[in-house]
Amino acid sequence: MENLLDSDLLFVGVGVVVVFLGLGTIIYGIVSWLKSGKKVSNRIEQFVNAEPIVSEGGPKRPMIVQREISGSLFNRTIVNWFKKILQFLGRFTPEKLVVDLEHKLTIAGNPRNMHAGEFYAIRFLAFVAGIVVAFILNRDFKNIDLKMLGIGVIIVLLCYMYPTVWLNGKVRVRQDEIQRGLPDALDMLSVCASAGLAFDQSLLKISGYWDTDLGHEIKRVTKEMEMGISRATALRNMSNRLDVDDLSRFVAIIIQAEKVGMSYADVLHSQALQMRVQRQFRAREIANKLPGKMLFPIALLIFPAMLAVILGPSIPAIMDLFSTL
Incomplete structure (x- = not known):
């Protein structure tokens, strides 16, 4: 019975995610369909109102400007669709946060040509993905394991903080x-x-x-x-x-x-x-900070190995000495 309940909860969680993605896809499809109709009408209007050109010995005909298709099919479909979703989700970001983040992205050199709205959308999706993973790990609500619960919380925090840490690293490196x-x-x-x-x-x-x-x-x-x-x-x-x-x-x-x-x-x-x-x-300052930074690796990694090498051979003799007492 409990196994059935756990599987039902798992299916419910997966179903919520699927419904969320499905609604987003439907909304995006409707908006894209409406925009595509406008694009087609504008394209026809450009064709009708184009200035005619005269060919040698031939009648007048409108000039058609062909569009160049560049990039792979994956970039023109899946990647473009994903960017549109990120732009749609980024519209709900507060304006002040957008301005501050745009400045930070500019300092970082605009990695991957990313805008503030897209970055916040990626952060939101990563947060949702972390929640889903944490829910799957802790789907047994009757027998809550504190260890798995802590792992789930850590996963959610990592998924939420990783985009910001990545961007701050890009800013610092540049x-x-x-x-x-x-x-x-x-x-x-x-x-x-x-x-x-x-x-x-x-x-x-x-x-x-x-x-x-x-x-x-x-x-x-x-x-x-x-x-x-x-x-x-x-x-x-x-x-x-x-x-x-x-x-x-x-x-x-x-x-x-x-x-x-x-x-x-x-x-x-x-x-x-x-x-x-x-x-x-600045180079001297960095060099003066190195001894303090080397203290923890030495204390945690080198000293235990040295103690094992020095005291290891004498451990059997010490054990024999205490066994005879």
Whole structure:
């Protein structure tokens, strides 16, 4: 009887998940069908209202612009369908959270071209998946096992927190990479300025020389300046996108030097020297923290092995000594 009850509860849990996914699929299908009708009507209207062209010796005919189909069938169907579901679920995210998360995704370099709504939708789906797994593990409500209950809670927490931990790791790695590459970039800027190149030309030189995140951001600055955005605004946009302290200070000093009319070569030389000194201090700080970080692995892994090697041969003699007493 209890086995039947457990199987019924399992079927109920699976049924709830299937119903949830089925309703989502039906809603998405209806919305897609309505949108597809609009797309077809717009496509027909473009065909009817297209400007006619005259072929040599032939009648006038409307011009048809063909669409290029790129990507595999899986990407154009399953992946696209999954992205649409994520966008639909992301609409229910509060606006303030969306703004903060968009900024964090920008700092991380927009991994997988993900938006804030899609990220929150993935987090929600991971949370639901964790709840389903925890429910399956603890389907016997009459005989609750505290160990399995704790495992279920841990699974739910891990599924809920993993997307945020993954994103924070991406942000930290990208910021560290940009911070490590900034002194070398300033050295090259200083050399270019000393050689007689203007600041804009120096930025363009670096963006074409380095295929790194910092090089891509500098290339974006040059593109914005080519579009008519002022140099100060483009640099400030880069500082806001990356949120790196050293880069923010450098941008502030460059903007201030531009306002007062200082020489870029002198400013870049002093900034490059300062960044190299800060990188040395940062490396020393990391080295000074290593002994404290090595204490726990030594105490937990190395000391027990040393004690086993040292005291192991004497254990039989000690046991014989106590057995004779």
